[in-house]
Amino acid sequence: MTRGRRAALLVWLLGLMLSIGIILRVPFTTDMSAFLPRSPEPTQQVLVDQLRDGVASRLILVAFEGAPTPTLAAVSRQVADTLRAAPDFNLIDNGTGVSQADQDYIWKNRYLLSDGVTPERFTAAGLHQALEADLQLLTSGMAPLLKGSIGPDPTGETLAFVRRMAGEAQRQIRDGVWTAKEGTRALLLAQTKALGFDIDAQEHALNTIDQAFAAAQGTVEGGKTVRLIATGPGIFGVKTRGQMKHDVTLYSTIASLTIVLLLLAVYRSPRMLVLTLVPVVSGALAGVAAVGLWFGFVHGITIGFGVTLIGEAVDYAIYLFAQSDAASGPEGTLKRIWPTLRLGVLVSICGFAAMLFSSFVGFAQLGVFTIVGLAVAVAVTRWVLPILVPRNFAGLRDAGFAPALLRLVRAAPKLRPALFVVVLAALVLIGLHPGSMWQDELSSMSPVSAADQQIDRDLRHDVGAPDVRAIVVAEAKDRETVLRLSEQASAALRPLVGQALSGFDAPDRYLPSDRIQAQRQAAIPDRATLAANLTAALDGLPFRPEVFQPFLDAAAAAKASDALTRAALDGTAVSLKLDALLVERQGQWVALLPLRDVTDAGRIGTALADLPGVRLLDLKTESDRLLLRYRQEALTLALAGSGVIALLLLVSFRAIGPTLTVLAPLALAVVITLAILTLGGRQLSIFNLFGLLLVIAVGSNYCLFFQRGRLKGAEGERTVTSLLLANICTVVGFGALSLSRIPVLTGIGGTVAIGTALSLVAAAILTRSAAS
Amino acid sequence: MRGAALVLLLLSGTASAADAPWGLGVLMSQLHAVQHASAHFTERKYAAILTQPIESTGTLSYTAPGSLEKRTVTPKPESIVLRDDRLSGTQADGEPFDVRLSDHPEIGALVEGVRSTMAGDQTTLGRYYTIALEGDRDDWHLSLTPLDRAVRDRVDAIRIDGSGTQLRHIQVHEHDGDRSEMIVTPDQP
Numbered sequence: 001m002t003r004g005r006r007a008a009l010l011v012w013l014l015g016l017m018l019s020i021g022i023i024l025r026v027p028f029t030t031d032m033s034a035f036l037p038r039s040p041e042p043t044q045q046v047l048v049d050q051l052r053d054g055v056a057s058r059l060i061l062v063a064f065e066g067a068p069t070p071t072l073a074a075v076s077r078q079v080a081d082t083l084r085a086a087p088d089f090n091l092i093d094n095g096t097g098v099s100q101a102d103q104d105y106i107w108k109n110r111y112l113l114s115d116g117v118t119p120e121r122f123t124a125a126g127l128h129q130a131l132e133a134d135l136q137l138l139t140s141g142m143a144p145l146l147k148g149s150i151g152p153d154p155t156g157e158t159l160a161f162v163r164r165m166a167g168e169a170q171r172q173i174r175d176g177v178w179t180a181k182e183g184t185r186a187l188l189l190a191q192t193k194a195l196g197f198d199i200d201a202q203e204h205a206l207n208t209i210d211q212a213f214a215a216a217q218g219t220v221e222g223g224k225t226v227r228l229i230a231t232g233p234g235i236f237g238v239k240t241r242g243q244m245k246h247d248v249t250l251y252s253t254i255a256s257l258t259i260v261l262l263l264l265a266v267y268r269s270p271r272m273l274v275l276t277l278v279p280v281v282s283g284a285l286a287g288v289a290a291v292g293l294w295f296g297f298v299h300g301i302t303i304g305f306g307v308t309l310i311g312e313a314v315d316y317a318i319y320l321f322a323q324s325d326a327a328s329g330p331e332g333t334l335k336r337i338w339p340t341l342r343l344g345v346l347v348s349i350c351g352f353a354a355m356l357f358s359s360f361v362g363f364a365q366l367g368v369f370t371i372v373g374l375a376v377a378v379a380v381t382r383w384v385l386p387i388l389v390p391r392n393f394a395g396l397r398d399a400g401f402a403p404a405l406l407r408l409v410r411a412a413p414k415l416r417p418a419l420f421v422v423v424l425a426a427l428v429l430i431g432l433h434p435g436s437m438w439q440d441e442l443s444s445m446s447p448v449s450a451a452d453q454q455i456d457r458d459l460r461h462d463v464g465a466p467d468v469r470a471i472v473v474a475e476a477k478d479r480e481t482v483l484r485l486s487e488q489a490s491a492a493l494r495p496l497v498g499q500a501l502s503g504f505d506a507p508d509r510y511l512p513s514d515r516i517q518a519q520r521q522a523a524i525p526d527r528a529t530l531a532a533n534l535t536a537a538l539d540g541l542p543f544r545p546e547v548f549q550p551f552l553d554a555a556a557a558a559k560a561s562d563a564l565t566r567a568a569l570d571g572t573a574v575s576l577k578l579d580a581l582l583v584e585r586q587g588q589w590v591a592l593l594p595l596r597d598v599t600d601a602g603r604i605g606t607a608l609a610d611l612p613g614v615r616l617l618d619l620k621t622e623s624d625r626l627l628l629r630y631r632q633e634a635l636t637l638a639l640a641g642s643g644v645i646a647l648l649l650l651v652s653f654r655a656i657g658p659t660l661t662v663l664a665p666l667a668l669a670v671v672i673t674l675a676i677l678t679l680g681g682r683q684l685s686i687f688n689l690f691g692l693l694l695v696i697a698v699g700s701n702y703c704l705f706f707q708r709g710r711l712k713g714a715e716g717e718r719t720v721t722s723l724l725l726a727n728i729c730t731v732v733g734f735g736a737l738s739l740s741r742i743p744v745l746t747g748i749g750g751t752v753a754i755g756t757a758l759s760l761v762a763a764a765i766l767t768r769s770a771a772s
Numbered sequence: 773m774r775g776a777a778l779v780l781l782l783l784s785g786t787a788s789a790a791d792a793p794w795g796l797g798v799l800m801s802q803l804h805a806v807q808h809a810s811a812h813f814t815e816r817k818y819a820a821i822l823t824q825p826i827e828s829t830g831t832l833s834y835t836a837p838g839s840l841e842k843r844t845v846t847p848k849p850e851s852i853v854l855r856d857d858r859l860s861g862t863q864a865d866g867e868p869f870d871v872r873l874s875d876h877p878e879i880g881a882l883v884e885g886v887r888s889t890m891a892g893d894q895t896t897l898g899r900y901y902t903i904a905l906e907g908d909r910d911d912w913h914l915s916l917t918p919l920d921r922a923v924r925d926r927v928d929a930i931r932i933d934g935s936g937t938q939l940r941h942i943q944v945h946e947h948d949g950d951r952s953e954m955i956v957t958p959d960q961p
Contacts, residue, residue: 132848138822138826139817139828139844141842141882143817143950143952144944145926147819163867172874174874542823542824544823
């Protein structure tokens with residue numbers, strides 16, 4: 001063994017060990033937000049972050065269906081009791097009344113919370129008016145339920161506050177629990193202690209719910225027919241992870257097995273099979289390690305695409321082995337094909353490099369993974385593989401179909417007219433495509449199935465979570481300022497309720513700013529004045545004066561109390577609302593005011609125009625804008641990648657003719673692929689675009705070999721066999737992924753499988769005669 | 773021919789109800805047959821927080837099967853309408869309200885006593901109360917005790933006195949000793 005060979009082996013082995021060492025330490029994630037892009041604007045970032053780890057991400061929405069209301073209610077109650085005792089949850093809400101903690105918070109702090117607290121309210125005239133209303137309440141049929149608060153709260157602040165909250169919530173209580181759809185569905189809202197992206201904890205919480213439900217089914221009569229539906233970001237995370245694990249394992253196993261069997265059938269030598277996989281495995285290990293070093297973590301999907309790398313890197317060994325002959329041996333073959341192989345790898349790397357600039361961390365990872373993986377794989381093919389190949393290796397036994405294949409390839413140029421007809425038809429199809437070529441819903445990129453998204457929307461609607469389309473966002477440096485902004489925005493919105501929108505929610509409702517709290521305290525007169533006003537107000541009314549002693553006490557206490565802070569809400573359901581609407585992120589405070597049923601966004605925008613730091617976001621417009629940006633980015637990247645590839649070819653050929661010979665089949669393949677992908681009015685996703693970039697990166701190799709190889713005699717037979725084999729491996733690898741239900745896998749898998757196969761065919765038809 | 777059979781059937785039904793010994797079932801089916809009733813009322817509220825009872829007057833109007841309107845004239849005009857599952861009206865502070873009884877079972881337990889009695893709806897009454905009936909056809913006393921524990925903490929019983937198919941006197945006895953008494957004077961049709 002020469003010194004150079006020994007050095008190559010040593011470097012390879014050290015590299016392998018280093019990679020494995022790194023991989024063992026790098027954390028792996030399955031958080032799908034890696035495929036949600038980094039957002040350019042702070043407001044959008046807040047929304048993305050809210051999705052990722054805000055309070056909203058910790059909510060699990062549960063529904064019980066499939067039985068009469070009383071049965072559903074019994075199940076709901078029992079499950080809620082079990083879950084309240086479980087350690088996984090902060091809060092369980094199934095509508096069994098306002099919790100004691102919430103009642104206490106509202107009751108104790110009514111004079112700081114109610115916007116009815118004004119100086120006029122506590123004058124003799126104001127009190128008299130309130131007391132007259134109390135008298136009327138006392139004579140109404142509802143007196144037994146409501147009269148208890150007359151003494152301590154004659155101005156009715158608690159009732160007003162609760163009524164406004166109830167007005168927002170509009171809950172439907174049947175048989176004592178929260179229901180929807182005329183009692184055919186019982187609802188339960190659970191807030192987990194763990195964050196939404198803590199998938200392990202979310203899975204545990206989901207299991208706890210499942211177990212509580214199974215137990216309730218057993219004990220409640222008729223409970224067997226009850227169905228449980230659960231949704232929420234955490235649930236999506238759990239489901240997606242399961243789906244991804246399942247898909248990636250299943251389809252990479254299918255692909256690997258198919259490729260292994262195929263190679264075994266062709267090589268008829270297990271040893272050669274193992275050797276073929278050496279560059280692939282080395283490349284994959286180095287790629288994962290590189291991603292780990294660069295990003296600090298590796299995403300599950302990146303690994304999932306590892307299988308696609310098999311489809312690409314396995315080609316190198318195939319080219320080497322399949323094109324070797326007894327005369328030149330592997331070394332000789334390498335010398336012959338190396339320039340082509342090197343150019344092919346460079347071209348592929350240029351294509352994949354475009355992904356490095358993607359806003360999607362996932363795609364950037366994929367770029368790093370593929371580039372490093374391909375470079376290592378080709379290096380191992382070049383310098384390590386020849387050492388490992390048995391000295392007497394005489395190339396593959398010639399495949400029986402090889403002569404026929406070569407004849408086919410040599411005859412292929414006759415199909416040029418047919419190809420042009422097909423391309424023309426494809427162009428016509430693309431031209432005739434009804435409507436937009438592009439998927440215009442951001443949700444189409446979500447790994448969550450459309451059915452699950454529908455269930456989620458449905459349940460969200462039922463629990464009255466504002467169906468967030470329009471939201472007012474206020475931003476400031478501190479909590480007090482943002483709460484004041486929220487109060488100003490609320491004041492501007494209030495007159496528009498019933499005209500431009502049907503309602504809204506606001507954080508200041510649950511925790512007023514210190515300034516407003518102080519104003520309300522100042523509105524309450526001192527005890528002596530209030531007592532005198534009350535005495536005057538009672539004149540002519542049949543109330544016993546001593547009944548209102550608790551009112552005087554409570555008002556005096558409220559006047560002297562400290563301002564409310566977030567801590568006062570601990571343990572209440574109100575705090576859930578507040579935390580969802582008032583968010584701190586990196587020293588920036590954001591208040592969110594979700595609007596309901598906006599009919600005139602223009603008027604709302606005008607009403608808020610004077611408030612600095614406050615704006616109306618139309619989330620539909622925002623997400624459309626976001627999607628457009630991603631699409632433009634993907635287009636730019638795909639075009640830039642293609643441009644760099646063209647430039648690379650031009651530089652290496654130093655002539656336009658051969659460059660075009662390589663690019664023309666790719667262009668035609670891309671056009672036909674586009675037509676197939678959009679057949680029947682289907683729309684393209686960003687993932688399809690990235691897929692097309694990969695088609696160019698991978699397919700260019702075929703064109704290069706066609707263009708530079710001699711397609712004659714035994715060598716020609718080996719070349720076409722190797723290309724077919726390589727392409728079948730690519731199609732199998734990516735094609736298997738297209739069977740997945742996760743959009744990113746399907747989108748890229750399908751595109752690349754179709755596109756590369758077409759590239760091979762187009763190259764066979766076009767290149768040969770152009771080169772000869 | 774079919775019409776005649778129907779008439780016969782109806783007649784026999786009425787006859788058997790009239791023949792059966794008087795009791796809750798008969799009273800209910802008689803009340804159930806009433807399509808429309810209207811009356812004036814005078815209501816007195818006795819409450820511990822008041823120095824003297826307050827009196828209000830107005831009209832009651834019932835239309836089968838589930839509509840009941842209470843219109844107060846003095847001391848302050850006010851109207852509450854109970855129609856099927858919805859209770860609507862204007863609150864003391866001028867805020868309109870519209871609630872569903874199914875969403876608020878405790879409100880149902882307060883209003884169904886009168887409405888279901890007028891409708892002769894024994895099933896609904898039985899869902900909210902234990903029913904006790906004393907007296908005879910011309911002078912009966914219905915006592916309704918809430919079944920729901922939370923409501924029973926507020927209301928001991930609703931007592932309705934009547935004669936024939938007419939309600940004459942409705943009392944609500946609250947648990948804390950407060951009570952209301954309503955004297956009902958039926959309008960002659």
